[in-house]
Amino acid sequence: MENNFSPYLKHPVFKVVSQIAGENNLSCYVIGGYVRDLLLDRPSKDIDIVVVGNGLELARMAGEKLRVKKVNYFKNFGTAQFIYKDLDVEFVGARKESYQRDSRKPIVEDGTLEDDQNRRDFTINAMAINLHPDHFGELVDPFGGIEDLDKGIIRTPLDPGITYSDDPLRMMRAIRFATQLDFKIETASLKAIKENAERLDIISKERIMDELNKIILCPVPSRGFQLLFSTGLLHRFFPEMTALQGVETINGHSHKDNFYHTLEVLDNISENTDNLWLRWAAIMHDIAKPPTKRFDEQAGWTFHGHEDLGARWVPRIFSRLKLPLDHKMKYVQKLVRLHLRPISLVKGNVTDSAVRRLLFEAGDDIDDLMTLCNADITSKNEFKVKRYKKNFTIVKEKLHAVEEKDRIRNFQPPVTGDIIMKTFGIGPCSEIGTIKAAIKEAILEGEIPNEYDQAYAYMLAKGTELGLKVQGSISKQAN
Template identity: 65%
Template sequence: MNLSSELDSNLFRRLSEIVTEGDWEAYVVGGFVRDLFLGRASKDVDIVVVGSGIAFAKEVARKLELKSPTVFKNFGTAMLRFDGWELEFVGARKESYERNSRKPIVEDGTLEDDQNRRDFTINALALSLHKESFGELLDSFGGVEDLKSRIIKTPLDPKITFSDDPLRMMRAIRFATQLNFTIEKQTFDALTAMAERIKIISEERIVDELNKIIMSPKPSIGFKLLSKAGILPIIFPELENLRGREVINGIGHKDNFYHTLEVLDRLAPHSDDLWLRWAALLHDIAKPQTKKFVEGIGWTFYAHNFVGAKMVPRIFRRMRLPLNDKMKFVQKMVDLHMRPIALVEEGVSDSAIRRLLSEAGDDIDKLMTLCEADITSKNEEKVKRYMRNFKKVRRKLQEVEEKDAVRNFQPPVSGEIIMETFNLKPCRAVGDIKAAIKEAILDGEIPNEYEAAYQFMLEKGKELGLEVVKDLN
């Protein structure tokens, strides 16, 4: 098979000239070739050179009058950018591994050696860059057939492949999720048998694959496979612990593992925000700890949102996720995810809306998107009713925000004004007065305006026995 027509661009023509003039042996390999068959446009190109990938990259840079390549000497790779393309060059190699290390013993090798070390048959495809064989496909392991059959399969014995580099188990599941492919039975059986090997992989590398699964069109595919393979209990026990239903007196609760994955799938078409998707994954994470059966009521998960928010930093820390504003955002979403639902059930008052706007701030729209995804009842009428009510809540949020401007608000009377008015130093009374002003605004007792807040401050000060020493009006 020849795919020269697919390589009809200035980049590949120039590369072919350089390969042919210098009598190099070089091939386009991996994901770029795979994506040609899948019809997915890509500007990332991996090039394998029989010999030195770094030396070839330097020659390409010289011929194309580019800046010197970025060289990663320890890995024997180099990178170049050209006309919007990102090129990575590596020398063909063969690898062997010691039992407890992901770091391979690397030797120079042939193209066949390099294809043998690839993770999956669909990533072991290569296209020649030499003029005489330009675009010729080298498919040693039937990768094209596996692409047509939508199968993930290792080129060699899967147990050896996964033992050599256990991260490939995560990659198998990630590709199956992203492409909606099936993992071949022998490959999946080996993956399950080797699950414990994932423990030698760093949290950072695992989370990188997890994030790609989370950002897939249907993330539930990957998490179900991770659980089935026995990897999820090792890398994410809190999520695995959501599994199962318990029945007492004929009353059962939903399986919160599958509910969580359904919420994530429902959210995915509406948001490509990685951290909102993490919030969906963690929104019910504390239900096992808060689960209780109450006679006459049934199953309760009291304060699971609050307990779950407390769990977020611990999970992020262990998984080496960022402990910054991203973590705080996820924590806030987990904490607040029950609030809009409570508004729908109990009635939408201006006071409740003001409080929600104040706490959610600029993330209110994302919170509402999460809450709408959280409606997963099998009762279609119930879902339609909730969604209609959520539209009312959104409309009310907009009306109250336009009227009262309480999103991210601080009381119009500051602590400094309170201290100056009553000649106070920082103390509890200052905080109490400021909090009372905020509550009065949220409850609708006074408008969110300076004059009203100032007069309210004077009344509160009087109640506390404070004297005005300086009238700032």
């Protein structure tokens, strides 16, 4: 591969920094992820520029020449940043770092380019391209990063044991890059991750989740989870998931390994959606199988109620992992709770009543639920999978037909509490809830259509049953 990349540095930022470097005799380089992605022919929106000197001053001069409206200065960190057109550009002075064992925050000193490259996490992120006009476009690659790119290897510039112990988040990043790029982690590096797994405990859950979510959003996320599991990192922050691993056999009957089944479901769903929280639902759908596992001589292995227990676990797990506790958590919780419902329809007769109830409970998330359940159809028996998928198609068709006919999704009974009170001349009381629940059940069971007139007549009959007397006539049209 060529070692001069000036033809690829056409963006105005590089030309301006090169001009400043020449005028002020500064050693400036574009470094890190932008260089890596340039060599991999991947798009990149972030430029990191390192200068042997004052990064804040270089950012100021570049901002003036480019007529940037605002340059953001972070004096405590010695960095500055601005947005120019389509790129996020960050400037920093070259530095060297040292660490204390109880913190991943380094002690920083001014340094040389060599010092700055030494502190980088991986060889593929330590490459720099010179921006000085006398050497514009020349690659500075002291650790063989370009060769590691060609071979598809994740390797640390210095001793991996020290690199990972100093900043344990780098272990998560190693696995993330291996998953994103479909690279292998070098043997010595993989061994060092296993040996330093407990060091991950000093990292905040927010930082861990940031890396984990990037792994989950990869095309084949199972690869990252297998590395997290085999290195012991997953055990440090997600023991509920590692507890899924393993197979137990009694009297010749074995259950499937629910850890690897979960990864298969995650990969399946990743082929059909980039929705992070739908992928999280795939991760969580069987999370409560270990405590619900039972063996019965007639039924074999069962996991009764794991969907309800799993749904109850979702808020606790999300809270501990510092994941959002808003509508995203509730969405995952709902899908975990309902994930067996479409499958049970596949196994039995698909009645309109069962379909109405599923539509009512899933609401606008019905399509995502069906995507999850389709991904959950896994078996080594190809005939069994084909049969399930064929039946699953029937269920989807039935859902569509019932939805078209009954408009059940997110429905509210057409008769309101206000209408009930005016009709029977009553104030707020338990009878109103009883009547509304009865109307809802009648519609879901198909006893009456989801229409005002029929619901109103049903309300009158139910009210009479409860001993209520009609006090006034209400217009026969929905408010």
